[in-house]
Every structure is written in C-alpha cells, then in structure tokens.
Amino acid sequence: MPLIQRRKAAEADRAPSSDEKIAQDVREDEDRKKKESPSNKKKKAGEKNKWSCLDSCCWFVGCVCTVWWLLLFLYNAMPSSFPQYVTEAITGPLPDPPGVKLKKEGLTVKHPVVFVPGIVTGGLELWEGHECSEGLFRKRLWGGTFGEVYKRPLCWVEHMSLDNETGLDPPGIRVRPVTGLVAADYFMPGYFVWAVLIANLARIGYEEKNMYMAAYDWRLSFQNTEVRDQTLSRIKSHIEMMVATSGGKKAVVIPHSMGVLYFLHFMKWVEAPAPMGGGGGPDWCSKHIKAIMNIGGPFLGVPKAVAGLFSTEAKDIAVARTIAPGFLSNDIFRVQTLQRVMKMSRTWDSTMSMIPKGGDTIWGGLDWSPEEGYLPSKGRQRMNDSQVSSESGTNNSGCPARVNYGRIISFGKDVAESPSSEIEMIDFRDAVKGQNLANTTCRDVWTEYHDMGIEGVRAVAEHKVYTAETVLDLLHFVAPKMMARGSAHFSYGIADDLDDPKYKHYKYWSNPLETRLPNASDIEIFSLYGVGIPTERAYIYKLSPSAECYIPFQIDTSFEGEDEDSCLKDGVDTVDGDETVPVLSAGFMCAKGWRGKTRFNPSGIRTYNREYEHAPPANLLEGRGTQSGSHVDVMGNFALIEDIIRVAAGATGEDLGGDQVYSDIFKWSEKINLAL
Amino acid sequence: MGSVLRLWKLCYVEPVKFQSFGSNKNAEKRQQQQQEERSVSEVESVVQKNGRDDDDDRKKKKNRGKRKSREWRCVDSCCWVIGCLCSVWWLLLFLYHWLPVALPGFQPLESPGARLSREGVRALHPVVLVPGISTGGLELWEGKPCSEGLFRKRLWGGSFTEILRRPLCWLEHLSLDNETGLDPPGIRVRAVPGLVAADYFAPGYFVWAVLIQNLAKIGYEEKNLHMAAYDWRLSFQNTEIRDQALSRLKSTIELMYLTNGCKKVVVVPHSMGVLYFLHFLKWVEGPPPTGGNGGPGWCAKHIKAIMNIGPPFLGVPKAVSNLLSSEGKDVAIIRAMDPGVLDSEILGLQTLEHAMRVARTWDSIISLIPKGGETIWGDLDWSPEEGHGCGLAKRRTLQSSGTNMNSNRADGKITFSVMKEPAKYGRIISFGKEASYLPSLQLPSVDLKELLLGSPSTISNSTCREVWTEYDELSRESIRDVADNKVYTSRTLLDLLRFVAPKMMQRAESHFSHGIADNLDDPKYDHYKYWSNPLEMRLPDAPDMEIYCLYGVGIPTERSYVYKMAPTGKCKSIPFRIDSTAEGYEDSCLKGGVYFVDGDESVPVLSSGFMCARGWRGKTRFNPSGATAYVREYQHRPPASLLEGRGAASGAHVDIMGNVAFIEDVLRVAAGATGEEIGGDRIHSDIMRMLERINIRL
Secondary structure (H helix, E strand, C coil), X not given: CHHHHHXXXXXXXXXXXXXXXXXXXHHHHHHHCHHHHHHHHHHHXXXXXXXXXXXXXXXHHHHHHHHHHHHHHHHHHCCCCHHHHHHHHHHCCCCCCHHHHHHHCCCCCCCCEEEECCCCCCCEEEXXXXXXXXXXXXXXXXXXXXXXXXXXXXXXXXXXXXXXXXXXXXXXXXEEECCCHHHCCEEECCEECCHHHHHHHHHCCCXXXXXXXXXXXXXXXXXXXXXXXXXXXXXXXXXXXXXXXCCCCCEEXXXXXXXXXXXXXXXXXXXXXXXXXXXXXCCHHHHHEEEEEEECCCCCCCHHHHHHHHHCCCXXXXXXXXXXXXXXXXXCCCCCHHHHHHHHHCCCHHHHHHCCCCHHHHHCCCCCCCCCCCCCCCCCCCCXXXXXXXXXXXXXXXXXXCCCCCCCEEECHHHHHCCHHHCCCCCCCCCCCCCCCCCCCCHHHCCCHHHHHHHHHHHHHHCCEECHHHHHHHHHHHCHHHHHHHHCCCCCCCCCCCCCHHHHCHHHCCCCCCCCCCCCCCCEEEEEEEECEEEEEEEEEEECXXXXXXXXXXXXXXXXXXXXXXXXXXXXXXXXXXXCCEHHHHHHHHHHHCCCCECCECCCCEEEEEEEECCCCCCHHHCCCCCCCCCCHHHHCHHHHHHHHHHHCCCCHHHHCCCECCCCHHHHHHHCCCXX | CHHHHHHHHHHHHHHXXXXXXXXXXXXXXXXXXXXXXXXXXXXXXXXXCCCCCHHHHHHHHCCXXXXXXXXHHHHHHHHHHHHXXXXXXXXXXXXXXXXXXXXXXXXXXXXXXXXXXXXXXXXXXXXXXXXXXXXXXXXXXXXXXXXXXXXXXXXXXXXXXXXXXXXXXXXXXXXXXXXXXXXXXXXXXXXXXXXXXXXXXXXXXXXXXHHHHHHHHCCCCHHHEEECCCCCCCCHHXXXXXXXXXXXXXXXXXXXXXHCCCCCEEXXXXXXHHHHHHHHHHHHHCCXXXXXXXXXXXXXHHEEEEXXXXXXCCCCHHHHHHHHHCCCCCXXXXXXXXXXXXXXXXXXXXXXXXXXXXXXXXXXXXXXXXXXXXXXXXXXXXXXXCCCCCCCCCCCCCCCHHHHHHHHHHHCCXXXXXXXXXXXXXCCEEECCHHHCCCHHXXXXXXXXXXXXXXXXXXXXXXXXXXXXXXXXXXXXXXXXXXXXXXXXXXXXXXXXXXXXXXXXXXXXXXXXXXXXXXXXXXXXHCHHHCCXXXXXXXXXXXXXXXXXXXXXXXXXXXXXXXXXXXXXXXXXCCEEECCCCCCCCCCCEECCEEEEEEXXXXXXXXXXXXXXXXXXXXXXXXXXXCEEEEEEEECCCCCCHHHCCCXXXXXXXXXXXXXXXXXXXXHHHCCCCCCCCCCCECCCCHHHHHHHCCCCC
C-alpha cells in the first residue's frame, strides 16, 4: 500500500516541472535507475520523511561500511612496521627489546626453560560436557574471548565449577587445561601474559623444544592435578627429557604467581617416594634444576584471597569482575552474579593455597604488623600527622597514617583503628547456626551462607576483628565444606619441628614455612617482583543490607582515609606491592626465610631478591608499559626479561648483580620474629 | 518560476538536509562538492566503483549543470545498497549466533564414539596420533625482515593468508637449505605441537578432529591422547637431529605408558606418518648415537598396536610426478587449495617453478618414492595390477573394439592391436601415449647412467635467477635425451630423478633407500637410511604387537603417467609436464594423461596393502617375531547429500578419518580389543590376487 502511494506522489510532483529541461533529465535518470529507485524517488518526493528514515539509516550504514573496508584495506596493505614508525616519531626511538639487545651481546640458548603459569592465566578447554555445551568440544571455556560467558552464562558457570565434595570433576563434565605455550601466552586476545617473554627468549634462539609451559588445571588443589591428570608426572618427565636432549644443561624454572607455590609443591613431590610422590630420589632437583625465578610469588599467601573467599570481592581472583565490571552488577544473572561466582570459585581448591600463611607471626597481630609505618608515597613529607595516630594512641609515634595491617578483616572503621584492648570480641565459633532461611527462592544460587542463618552472620560480625590466624577460623565457620576440602590439601601454619614425620604429608608441601627446600646447594632461587603499587592488605567490612539471596558481608567502600596519603581507600588498607601480592609475601622467604642456611633451607641454596620499581607507561602507545611493576604486567618489564634471559643463557645471581631492592622488605623482615 | 525554485530546492537543499540524517561530516563533504562543482573526490570515486551505472554517470558528467545532482545520487544509492546488504548480513549473522545450537528436527547421525560409549567401551590404552605429510601446522620462530609480525603465527595450516599477502616471503621461509636439508640461516620454522597441530588443516577441513572427538566421547583427553607432531619437511632422522622429535616421542610414550597404569599405547599414524613411525620403531631400539637407546624390548613393552591409516609403505607414484614436474595432487596441496593462483600471474607465471624449488628442498617427499623397484611395481611388460578394470563399479575387464576405433581416430594414431592389452602400469613415466603401451621390444633404450656421467652444461639463467631450479642446469640436449628414453619403470625412475635433480637426490639418498634387501643380516642395514623402508628393515622383536593396515578402496588412484615436453619458454624451466590430452577410451584407466588403479585417491592398494597382506603376514624375514598383521579396507561411498559434508563412509586418503567404520575400529582397539575381536581381515579389493603375482622372497 505505501508503495503505491509513493509512486503516485512522485508522479504528481513531477508533473508541474515537466517542461523544465532539468526535470526531464531527472525523469530520464529515474527511468534508468528504476531498480534502485526507492531512495531516489523518495528524495525527489522530498517531503515524505516517514520512510526516508530507514533509507538514510541504510545509507549511513553503507557509508560507514565502505569507509571501514577502505581503512581495513589500507591497514592490511600498510607495512607492518608502520606503527613502530609512528611510535618512534612521537616518543623518540624505542629501546631495543631485551632479546635483541642481548643477542647483540652474543647470548644464545643454554638452559632449557620451564614456565609455570599462575592462577587464572591458563586456558581451560572442554572435553566432555552436558547438553548445553554442545559444539564447545575442545573450545576454550577460560581464556580467549570468553564469548560463552555471554552466550550461555549458566552453562558456563556449571562447567567451570568443580564438585563441592571432592574438588574434582562433577559427573559428566571434563574441563582440562590447554597444553603447550598457547595455554598462557595470551590470556585474552591482546592481553599478554607470557607472550612477551617468549618472544624475547625466541630472539636468542629458544623454541618449542627448549621452552615448556607446564600448564595445569589451576582450579584443582596441587596434589589433585597429579591424581586426576598426572600433571606433576608429566612435568617431571618433560624436564628430564629437556635436560637430556639439551646435553645435560639443567632447567631454569620460571613460575609466576600461584605457579610459585605449585612448583614448590612439585619440588617436594618429585623427591618424595611413590606413591604419594614422584619417586625421583633425593637429588632430583639438584640434577635437573639450575635456577628458580619466581615472578611475583605469593609465598606467604595474599590477603586478597581472603576477601575473595569471604565475599568474592578481590580483584585478581575473581577476574571475571575486571573483565566485565558492568555485567556483574546488572541483571543478566538476575542480580545474583556474585553469588554464582562465589559458588563457583569456592569449588576451586587452589584459591585456598593463597590464604595468608604463617599466622600472626608473619602478618601481624591485633596491634602489630611488620609493615607498620609504611607510607604509600615516599616522596612526601613523613610527618604528615593525622588524627588517627593521636586517637588510637599506639606506641609508634613516628608514623602518621597508622594502619593496623594485622587486622586483616575488621567490621567497621573504628574497630580497625582502635587499640585492641577496647575491642570487644565475642567468640563466634559457638554461635548457633540458624536453620536454613527460606531457601526456596535462592535454590539455584545456594551458597554456604544460607546454612548459617542470621544468628551465625551476626556472630561473625560481632567478633569485629580478625587477624591472619583467626581469619582461618572465620573461613572454617562460614564455609565449612570448602575448608574441610582445603585443609586436606593445604596448611597455613609455621612448623616448629620440621623433622616431625607429619610434614611428609603433601598438604605441607606448598607452604614454605612448613617444608625444607630440597638438598641442592647449586640451585639459585630468585624472587622477582614489582613494587611501588598500593596493594590490598586489610579490609573493612560491613553487613550488607539483608536480602534473601545475598552474600551477607561486603567491603565497606564508604571508608576513606582522612588525608591524601592515607593507605585506606574504599575500605581497603593498602601497602607496597605489585597490586596483588604485598612485598612481605613475595620477598620474605628470599630476604630472610631462606637467606643463608636456615632450617627451611638446610643446604644453603642462594637466594636473591630482585625488585622492579613500577613506572606507569608514559603514554598510550606503550600499551602496558615496559617498566611496569604490576603483578601480570611485570612480565613485560624489560629489566625483568633481561634478568631472565641472562640467567637462561647461563648467568648466576651474582652476575646479575645480586639483590636489587627498592622497598623496605629487609627492614620489615627484621621485625618478624621467626626461628630460623 | 515557482516550479524552478521548487526543483532547485529538490535538487540542492533536500539532499543536504537528507544527508544530515547520516553524519555531519558526510553532509559537509557532499555540500562542498556541490558548491564547488568539481569532479568527484577521491573518496567518492572509490565508493563509486561499486556502482552499477558508474559509466553512465561519467558520461553525464559532461553535461554541466545537471550532473551534480546525479553524482550524489549514484553514490548515495551505492551506499544505500551496501548499507542494506550489510544490515541484512549482520541480522542474519546475529540470528545465526542466537540460534539454538542443535536445530530441532534435524537429528544428526549418532557418532560412533557416542554409540560405543553407550555400549560401555571405555578409554584403556593411551593413543598416539602421528600426522602425515603436509597436514601438520608449521609456525615461524625466527625469520627475515619480510616476515615481521608473524612470530609464532602459522605459515602452514590455518588460513594460509600469508600466501596471498607476501607470497615470495612465504616461499622463502618454507624452503629448507638446499645443501643440508635443514634450516636456511636466519630462518626457524617449527612444527606446531599438540593436538592443534593437525586437527584441522584449514578452518573447516578436518584431518584428525573427528577421530579426536570420538575418542573423547569414550573418555580420552590430553593425558592419554598425544599428537606426535613433527616437521614433515625434514627427513626423518633430521627431525631428531634438529628438534629431537623422536626423543620427545619416546619420552612421551614412556610417560603415557607409566601414568596410565602401564597400559601399552596404540599408535595411529596416517599417510607419511606411517613411514615416520616405522623409522621410529627402528630408531628407538637402536644404540646411540643414531638410535634412541631404548634397548631391544622397548617396542614389545610399550606398543600394543600400530593402526596405519592409508599407509604408503611402498611409496606412491604421485611423489614421482610431483618431484619431476610438481604436478601431484596430494603432495602439492597448494594446487588443490587455490588452483587459480597456480596459473595466474600472481607470481609472474612461475608458480609451479617456485613450488618445485621449495618442494625439492623437502627431503621427506623422497621417502614416498616407490620402493622395491620392478619386483613390486612391475617392469616394462608386467605389473601386479594388470587386468585391473577401471570402470570400477562395472568391473569390466576389456572394452569393445568399437569404442577402440573411435578413440583411436580421435587421437589420430594408428595403433590397433595393442589396445586390447591391459595398461602397463609398470611404466610409471612414459613420454608420449604410445610409449605407455607399446611392447617393450619396440622401445628405444638409452641408458641414463651414461647421461649421468656426462656433466651437464649450464645454460645462461640470467633472467630466471629467482626461480632457479635444477632444470636450468640441464642442457636442452640432455632433456631431449631424457624424453627419448621414452619409458621409465620404478627402477630407472631413480636414475631419472638423479639425473634431473642431482642435488636433491644426493641429499635425500643419505636419508632414504628404495631397494629390497637381499640379506637383512648385512650390518649396513643398521644405518638409519634403511629404517623407513619396510623392505629393508626387520620389524622389532615384539610378537604381541599388532599391525593394521587401514585404507580406503574404490577410488581411482594415480599409478603411472604419460608425459610430454613442455613448450619452450624462457623461464618456463620445467621441461616436462603431464600430457593431459592423452585420454583413453571410455572405460580405460587412462584419464588426462594419468593411468589409474584402485586405491584411496593417493595411495594405490598395492602400496598400502602389500606389507600387511603379504610382507609381514606370518613369520617372514621382514617380520621375524611374527607380529600379527591385519588388512582392513573400507569401500568408498561418496556422501549422499551435501549435508553429509565429506561423508561418513568415505574412503579417500584424508576423508577416511571421518569414516564411521574406521573410527569404530580404532576406538575398539584403543579400548582393548584385538584384531581378531574386530573381525580380522576385511578386504574389498583385488589385493590378494595382485600380491600373488609379486615374486618376492619372504
């Protein structure tokens, strides 16, 4: 119908102007273009805007597409070195990447290199799934584009979860780690993890045969990766093979983040007798390993892990949040995203390996912590006093923004700052767990909080303050199942007597304070980490507005420090670190725990602390920066890459220049009173 | 006047308004044009290319005053059309993505893996997959400046986009060193490791993916499923020297054996991987430095079964044509992928020469040259396949003389009596159609060895430098001599190749051998060059090991060729080419200059079946421990409909990996069944009859 009307209108319009030559031409033109005429006629018909809107949309889309294709074509035809020209024109000549620079110095391949990726950076792919996962066979569920998170979120969560009882696969689902260098070279397209390091190593001659990515399923507890996938055996066999085929050159191991703990576990496992261990014999490590270069190692755990487990609010562990911050709070999951993420991540045993270890001795008690007196911005005046210190009246008079870092979780800010004697702590452990609240509506997002009942929740909040030791009790209280599973695989204490036969159990192997390093005095252990970024260390919590299906606690983001310099931001106390791991955790073992011959390091393995001061990228062109110190970006730090390449090519820690320290790690380590 | 005004408004003002719907920028651009009354801007001219009535508009442009209005109209309608197409496309794409994954009502066939899984078949033995030639991916680790940005990107496999973007650079990086057969200086191209190496050759073209998927259905995963990827361009021993590929395979098999509860592995090699694994069997038990030091019991301890898929045990005639004139189908897969490129001018008409130059640096191809000489492949007057009829479905042996005469006249040749003779497959290369069927007495015989002695004189190759092949070193006369010799059997073929490609053969013959051993106790057979020739090696001492030959039959497969001299061109340096005008009569095996026999499109039945059906059957000198050998053939059935894709009952060389019956066999063996349990031999072709004619001492 509208079409007919349109034609009539067009004719009527043309009639008066038919004597004009122009109009004749127009008509001829129109006859010629009959086929594509709708738009033309309409333009001539002019006044009809009703349908020209759609057409102009089409027109616009067409223009955009054409221009886009043109640009794409130009981009593809552009010589690939062009972006570099532009960058160099703007920022001046770039420094050579370390690989190129060191190749000019004549370094070549020497020792085989093993990468051990950390938590969440390794890809996971589907091998068997429920019906909803049709078509995803051997596609990445984790890593890559995460397209499936958006397309079928519930299915995705279901497949990423593990069994709540066993910590292994749920029935009918097999999700397995991606193998090979592709497992963790890029986390997502464009977001490198190991890729830069791999590229630089390749410059001096490394390739697949002497680089190995020890990919493992980072959701499992360490021993379970062996039980289910024989991952530890595979790593052992692969290292042996690489050492054998490269003419007896020992391997340089480069673990990152949680991979550090994983490799610690591996070293104990490989020398332990079968069946629990790998049966490699007591000198396996000294025969096969030249150096361990731990990048950002959370040796003593990270406070973030607590927040992650407690209320799913840490940054790194629940990376899902960073990926799509908007999406967490909106309605895709019907407001229960966090609950689902919590339910999923609580089935991952590995997160429990990062709960702070060493208790109050390391992390500080109610009134004390090794980092006290830390100022976030060193350039500023130290005596920038605030009311906090006078109010709290603790004895360290030199420090202004005094934070009791030892109180990892406190309920309410005043509690976080008042002296311990004033805090009234009510023991929550005896609190009766209430009956299940109305569970009907929340069934599919059921978390263990729903078992606790209101009484339990209130009791937790009334205890007010938790230190590294009591946090464990707290977690046992709020997530009994998870902790029951976890404490069979991990331990968080400090050993009194390492000769005690109980320390032969694998659950101690990933805790550096409850194991001895292998008997291999030739190995060198490096701790490489970034410093100069505020890092989460303690949290201020509040009870969340009660709603039925909610997580009852959340970080109280309303609390800010009184002045600019304060370490308290959005309810989180921060210290120096690499954005994820505090310096204390990353540096203590190499700075003190293993330095010289100690009971944790009986053979006197040499250790080195190498810190990399964070410098944010100067401009956007630099991407994530070549001098970054943050937890993952440090893998693109040129100084760190250079250190690694030198060691891989045969240098020792002394050749690198020994320790390189910017933070107060040695001072802080001094304060820790630990029998060595 | 009023109407003029209205028209003016119509033509100038309205469009501007109208365009401002879109974006201001575009509107401004158009406005400018109209005001300035100039010819179209560059942007527009690009856009205009898409227009249908571009030319019309240009003509109209000459009529000043009116053309402006038409100009933008054309551009606009172009944009409009593009916009419509794009929007519809996106809409469809969007709908496609939101479509439920499995369409209701469309029930695909249940995969063999799912069926067996229901029957209770479970993963038991670890499985090792060994890919064949050209199916494995290769990626760049170090390259020349022209390869900027391709670090760890696939050069081979995947989408092959770089061929189009920088073809010469691509060729340069895929070549190996002509002297050593290893990396050229400054270039490192390495095999992609892991299952991704050869699951898909190109997006959508599966190789191992279907088999992997079915294995996964019965419980396989990466810990008991391994892809032994290797650089298929290198000679087998060189993969160990450069990449330690054999050591890695050994270590992986040992690891899988241990971690899976001491279950022996099932090895599934495909195509050239069969020879590679044969080499591995000998290597692993051999003493260092050339061997893997596994000791004499290694294979018996670690290997349950070897399930050879489409095995070219005795070589493939295709390899010869490929080396001689780059005209094979399977080996030079490049051709199959984009046939247009080869003949077009992208590389300046020298695509084939380039391909030949690159392919001749790949030692591995030499491993596929027919082995066993005239004993196996037949001589001038005899071949094991003779009497094979090519109307494969009809099974007719001889043709009516009527069709004979017709085709003869068409050819304009006077040959009557011979036509009833069966094709002489033994003559793998013949120059001219007559030479392929004349009785041997009528053939001239020139001994090529004499030619070899006379040193070839170099022709000036100033203009052809960049596509230099070894043919340029041959003089015109010697090329004619080669053609005058008329006929080559699989024995004289080697002489021919030595003559036309001396460097390549010299390199390769230190890695491969193509004869038949007289006395296997001779210590010279400890050398690695004999390890991949089943007629010059003994199987390892492993009586429990099972060897399967699984291959498709029922597809015409290249067996011998009719060649002609190529027209002389300046840089047309390949002097020979297949005479594709040589056609046989209706039912003849000769098509397009190629004689066909039964096979799987790449490997003739003879080559794939001989060892399992005869050479290793029972206790023979090639199989002293008496490992059991089975032949399992799969009759080819083309896919019934397009929906079936490449077919669930295909017998073609690569497509067989999607064959349901084949997959079921592999799955059952992997789950613990023996050869007897899956039904022993299963034969469709004439293989047994052919083999009786072969006179070989066992």
